[in-house]
Amino acid sequence: MRKRRIRSSALLIVATALLASQSQAIAAPEPPKPPAAPADKAQPNSTDPAKRDELLGKDWQKSTDIAWTTTGDATGFHVLAARASDGYAWRTITSLAEPGFEADQWIGNACATASGKKLVVTYAPRTFTNKVELFERGGFTATVDLETGAVKKLPVHSTLAYYSPGCGNGESAVITQLATESKGKTRLFQVDAAAATSAKPIEVSGQVTSAIPTKNGIVAADNGRLITVDAKGAARHLAKTSSLPFYLRTDSDGGVVFLDSEGEKSLVRRIDQVAKNAPVSTLATGPLTELGLTASANGKVFITGKTDKIEKLPAVVARADVPKSSTMSVQGQLAVTKVQRAKTQEQSTPEAAQPVRVEAKVATTGKDAAFTVLPEAESEGGLAPSPQLSTASGEMTAAGSPNTPLDAEAKCAIPRNDANLQVYQPTPRQVEWAVDYAVTGGLNIQREANWKNSGMQTAWTPQGLFPSIPLDGGGSVPPQVMLGILAQESNLWQASRFTLPGVSGNPLIGNFYGVNIYDANADNDWDVDWRKADCGYGITQITDGMRKAGQEKPGETALPAHMQRAAAVDFATNIAAGLRILQDKWNQTRRAGMKVNDGDAQWPENWYYAVWAYNSGFYEQNGSNPWGLGWANNLANPNYPRNRTPFLSAGYHDAAHPQDWSYPEKIMGWAAYPIEAVVSPGVVQSGYSYLSWTNNDQRLLVKPGNFLFCVKTQNDCDGDSSFTPDKPDDPNTPEDEGTIGEKVGPCGHRDAQGYYDLRCWWHSSATWKADCSTQCGVSLNKFRDPDVGYQPDGTSYPPNCFPIGLTGALIVDDTDAPATRSCTRQPNSGSFNLQFGSDAQGRYASKIDFHQIGAGFNGHFWFAHAWRDNPDTQKLKVTGTWTLNRPISGWWRVMVHVPDHGAHTQRAKYEINTGPSTQRKERVILQRVQSNKWVSLGAMQFSGTPSVSLSNFGTNHSGGFEDVAWDAIAFQPLSQKPQMIVAMGDSYSSGEGSGGNDAYYRETNIDGAEPEWRNACHRSQHAWSRQGKPAAFNGRTIGEIADNYNDSRLDYQFIACSGARSEQLKPGGLGQYGEVTQLDRGFVNEDTDLVTLSIGGNDAQFTPVLSKCVLMRNCRDLEVSQVGPGPLRESLPKLIKEKVIANVRDTIKAINAKAPRAKIVLMGYPKLVEPALVCAVTFDDAVWLSEIANLLRDQYKLLELRMNSEDNIPVTFADPIAKFNGMGACGDPQRINQLKGKDTDGDDGNWLPVGMESFHPTKEGHALYGEVFTDALRKIGL
Known part of the structure; x- marks a missing residue:
């Protein structure tokens, strides 16, 4: 009788990871929203x-x-x-x-x-x-x-x-x-x-x-x-x-x-x-x-x-x-x-x-x-920097000492990277609140002295420092116009882009370093001279008066220091300062006799001229010279596509190419279609209230026609004509009747010499909406009608200000500066020093790519981007060193605090100086834990004053994408040398299959759909190495003891990775998912007492073998190219005997070379599938797979004997087959998963529907493994 199988059609395609993938106050209601991006489930990056x-x-x-x-x-x-x-x-x-x-x-x-x-x-x-x-x-x-x-x-x-x-x-x-x-x-x-x-x-x-x-x-x-x-x-x-x-x-x-x-x-x-x-x-x-x-x-x-x-x-x-x-x-x-x-x-x-x-x-x-x-x-x-990034001396410049992040020669008034001066990032509601109050002259919130550790000596109010300017003709700025300017200028940010609402960081400064985009040739009159560049600060990018006294541009006067500081650190004060500029431009154009539509300030469209002048200035009338609003922002300027629609009217994807619209068009667009702003991690909302119109046609007419400001009789601009400069013939150019006498461009203004100069500057009134009461936009002052109180601070990424909870631990933080956010600082027992890389001319590009964040431990950490270590990147290298303020001796555990963001690298290599300078150890960890977490670098023996160093360089580091964070270090005293256990190996060691997302440590289960960032090592809290029970611990598991760090008798490190092959454990090779190889992590060393290991299943190509057996009957008679030529019943045993066991033996030798005194527990594999009538694998194929499991067990037993007798390496083989008898996939009870869908964040994003947890032990299965491991511990006297 033919045995029948029942299969889920959704799971017929299996070519996936089986053992593991072998690849890596109440406000008014809002008007309708504009078109937005689809919120559907993300599609794969390729076709099915x-x-x-x-x-x-x-x-x-x-x-x-x-x-x-x-x-x-x-x-x-x-x-x-x-x-x-x-x-x-x-x-x-x-x-x-x-x-x-x-x-x-x-x-x-x-x-x-x-x-x-x-x-x-x-x-x-x-x-x-x-x-x-x-x-x-x-x-x-x-x-x-x-x-x-x-x-x-x-x-x-x-x-x-x-x-x-x-x-x-x-x-x-x-x-x-x-x-x-x-x-x-x-x-x-x-x-x-x-x-x-x-x-x-x-x-x-x-x-x-x-x-x-x-x-x-x-x-x-x-x-x-x-x-x-x-x-x-x-x-x-x-x-x-x-x-x-x-x-x-x-x-x-x-x-x-x-x-x-x-x-x-x-x-x-x-x-x-x-x-x-x-x-x-x-x-x-x-x-x-x-x-x-x-x-x-x-x-x-x-x-x-x-x-x-x-x-x-x-x-x-x-x-x-x-x-x-x-x-x-x-x-x-x-x-x-x-x-x-x-x-x-x-x-x-x-x-x-x-x-x-x-x-x-x-x-x-x-x-x-x-x-x-x-x-x-x-x-x-x-x-890498463009060859055009130069100043008069050559390249971008950050000056000063190689040991401080500050830049002594900076022109801008308020510095970057001053730990004593961090800028708070407001929430979108706080920004709108401040604008609503500012436009009505009521932004008088009291900022106490040293508000948010700002260094302000006295209390102040925003519009006390920068009072509102009355508008000619009366009225006030529509809030959405000012908010549109903020959206375009700064994305509603007061602090740097790395800070979310509620977090503090560096001030947002447009061009702090004076980076030059042209060469240093003083004769090149096409240069933009960055030495005279504006120092644009904060949410309005205020520039006037924001350079240091004595460093002003010609004609500029520096603001008093306290006003500069207030504008840089406080978003509300910055808004008050920027509002004055807009109000001044309204008055300037009005006094020149220029009005838009009916000239009433309440209508947003009527602010078109003021916004134009806010951006590109206003040329005052001076005799017969051209005057008014410049050509760059004229709608008729051919730099903008003639067929453009109003900015954002087609959807927010318009914001991807803002260069297609003039500045006033963009501001009116942002007023009509507010920015989508981040409120907190993962939460995006509309940034502010919308303008409303009587109908959508009038919303679309927020943009005037292309030639409204192109009138021959008013600014020498003629959209139907062409003008060409009629300068004298160049004798080196052959005369050409097609050029001489022809006209180029719509701008026909001539200079004093009679040449066309493209200065068709606009200085007339204009109307495109004759009745604003029915045609113009209506603004909403959400927080002033009625009055609503100051909005609460954001809560993104709260700092960790709690004691470490480890008896006697000594903490060395990255700064002693007070925290900007509410935080009871924990004691600091040492110092933190920085070393910045430079180029041959002594310029510190490394300081430019260096940032501070008001989060993490004690409310502050530093970060930079990770780079490969090569000659071209040396100028980007940053090294931070924590040094304890006293000598120590004996055994101590070293802990690293990793912040919940700004830390992405999976190759953070810490160098630990345990005493004399020659005694250095290395540990490589993953920083992408996405929580404020103390991570162990392991137990070490010290003799002297210890220090720990970390740089943003490393082998095969990412090219400038991943962040490396410097936060805090802790030294925990231990009463003795602990039993030092390291868990290595593949998916059966990592804990694959043990229960979905919640089972795995976040840094090992993330970004499955994105190969560049994916980590699917799937290290689980239920892994069998954590469930072993050493006799000395009275029934407690290794995991229980390791998690609280308060038992001096144990130091446990977990570095196994799902999908690992033998070579991915050995030093010097290629690791997995952006990690270094397991032996290159540094945890297996001369102090290691026990290494646990499962390895060989991926060398034996279990993934393609199981795939074949799910998809095809009688798979044992079929060929799998990864295994070798011939039917599997012949090729797979041959592969195991001739290559797999040799690979495993070489791997154990490599472990022994690193840890010569360590005992090694080699864990085997169970029978994966039980012969059953209803199963993804046929009855006969399941029997054959069981025979393969027996073969591999027998080979491991022989290997155990050889390594003990021939190699003198203490290897103990632990066999789980009996413990899992009858409980494989399709068994009863089932302790190994059958086919499972992609239920974890680490599962890849391709079209195949089978997840990595398939054919791996369940949570209960890993507990069975833990029992096998405990038995092995007894055999080796633990």
Whole structure:
């Protein structure tokens, strides 16, 4: 009779970890919210393998297509890519960022060269869009290899406008720099992406946009025409257009396709060759804000978005049924339709990389796909400083002593990294409360002297120091306008981005180190001089008067020291100071005779001019010179796409590319669609109250029309005309009738010499909403109507201010400074010193990547990012050393306090000086415990004054992503040398299978869906090594004793890892999940008394073997390639006898070499599956698997004999087979799991449905193992 099996269809695909994966007051109601990111369960990062033929088409494996996209967060501007042949499995190929900038988000643009092998990228902090000169020529640039992720940073800076860089023909790209208001010129750099070099700049008069390389030279956009630009900057007429062309794309036939506009209509147009007066054909039309254009790297151009009419298209142009802003893969086989922050169930904190949802459409099948990607990768090249990061002396500078985090030569008034001065991070409700009170002149909350350890000598009130300015015409600032400014300037942050509401840290300072984005050539008049840079502080990024006295910029007067300090440390005072600037700009524009709409201050739209002036200043009238509001923020400026919709109206993904909108547009957008703000770890809410309108159409009209501030009779701006500077001919440039006499750009203002200078500055009133009572937004003052009291402080990451609870323990903290938060400091018995790495010129880049947080033990810790130890990174090295204030002798346990955040590394290597300088020990631990926790480095014998050192360097450390924290150290006296036990091995030793998430230590069960961060070692509190009961402990388990640290007789270390193979235990090899190998952790040493171990199951390929037996009948007769040729019934015994046992023997020898006096308990494996009629494995295969278990047991017994007799190593084999008799998977009772789903955070994020706990002991099974271990302890006299 054939035996039947019943299987769950959801668990038929098994190729997964079985033994373990072998890979690694009441407020008013709010108006409706804007579109938001989906809150669905996160998708995997690749397509479902079982559905790829259906989704991608039958030949997807043969495709060489690569899809790519970009996304930015506080950790960098990330380049993501996915190969079609991998089922479009998304990965982060690099992350681009620069040290020295307080960036809440990195933004940028990118384009692919014609080969599809290289990207050219422009990137910068988001706040660069708030400064005209940084927007125009402050972006960093780099080339990125789409296959390898290799980064080469370029010595060129770029505008952040949407069109730079521009790719087209071959491996070249064009980078654009602007100096429109200061010089009335544009510079173009042609980049060879393959060589990562740039040619000499081409300087062009006027404002040239959308430059791209073609087979016949550079083609760019002027108002009303396309032009070519030669190597000497001569602009020649190419083709006439209706208005300013935008989104220029080359096609593979040598043509140029672009968007043009006529009123509210957009047109897709093409010239078929780059030749003077080339005929222009119209290919399609559609609504201005709904029609788009994109291209694949191989020269196919795609019409995207909504079309009203399409003509017959040439072969190199196609219509794609995808949203307007979609981008194409290098061969056009997949369109990325949207990239936005993923609203996963577990929200990450702002300083961490943010998961993104990538939506796509497959061209061949028309099917949609969605992916979730955590954009992280080891990326030292992407995070290394740009060659443009220099000052007059060369490179970014942090000065002073190598032993202090302070910078003696800093220009800004309030320092970073002063442990005695930490800045409190407010909650979003506190910010809105302060704004609501400030705009009504009532922000008079009393701040007591030394509020939050601020160092303020006397009490103060925010608007006592910075009183409100009455508005001309009466009224007050709408709260949402001020809140919109705060959102754009600082993300509602007063302290650095690493601090959550309720936590304190460094002040938020825009450019504390004076980092220069250009070279040191004083003759280069395109430089931004960072030595004169603003010191922008806090939530409003207030700059005026915030430099040290004697270090002011020309024309600046430093504020009194107490006002500087108050503005830096107190968000409410900072808001009061920033509000005065906005109020002053209202009055300044009003007094110039300028009003928006009806000029009533209550309506948010009427603040458009004041916001414009707040950002880029107001040029006072001076004779016949141009005056008013500058060109940079004019809606007609071609730096902004003509087809843009109002900022955030399409969803919060607009915030990923803020460079597409002018500053006032962004502020009105933030007022209409408030920022999503972090309230506490994992909690994100709307940052403040919304504006409301009578209908959504009026909400959309918060943005005026593009040409409202472009009127020929008022500011010499004509949207229907073109103007070109008419400077005299350069004798070195051949005369060209296409340039001489032609007009470039919509700005027709001339300077005193008669040259067009692009100073079409606006100084007139304007109306786009005639009746504000029915058309303008209505603000809400939530906390003043009626009055609501001061909002409570945040509670994120409370500090650990409790005694350690260990008798006689001596604590050495990282500082003696008082805590900013409520905290009873515990005594400090030593000192903490720092050593900062420098470059050859004595500059300390290491200080820039160094931070303080008001959390952890005693309310303070330091952290920096982890780097690999190599010559290029020495200047980033930070070493912290704790030294006890007295000598000690005898046995002591060393403890490390790890904070609940800001500590991520899994390779924190502590060096312990136990006496004379030559007596040093090393211990490597995981800091990612995610709780305020004392972690043991083990017991050691001391003789002298001890010290402990930790650096942010280590073997194979991450390239600048993971945090290394320095908090506190403790020395606990022990009355004797303890029994020192180390638990090593694989999943059967780690405790795999013992009960879901709650069973495992957090640092070993985390980030399963993200390979770069995943740890699935699954070390469990129920592991059998913790359940052993040594005779001396009167029935108490090892785990019970080890957990309280108050018994001098035991020191237990647990380093086993699920999935381990023999080589992953040995020193010098590759560890698992970002950890070092188990013997490289340092806990197995000459003082070790006992090592417990299970190893060999993964060497025997139990995972693929069990997978085969679940999926196929008679698996013993089938071949598994990982095991070897031939049927399993032959190949697996051969593998065990010839290789597995040898591997285990070599591993035990390696343990003995480290710990020559240690006894070793080698634990075996039970019979995994009981023969049963209803089971995932057939009856006959279960019998055969039992035979394999017996074979492995017998081989281990022989190994025990050989190692004792031949190798003289005291090995005791512990056999669990009898204890588990009848209780394997499918047994009764069942003490080994059958197939289990992915129930733990460490389970990987692929499509396969089987979790790591499958075919591992249950909690009760591990208790049985504990009994076997206890018996073994008796055998060896323990």
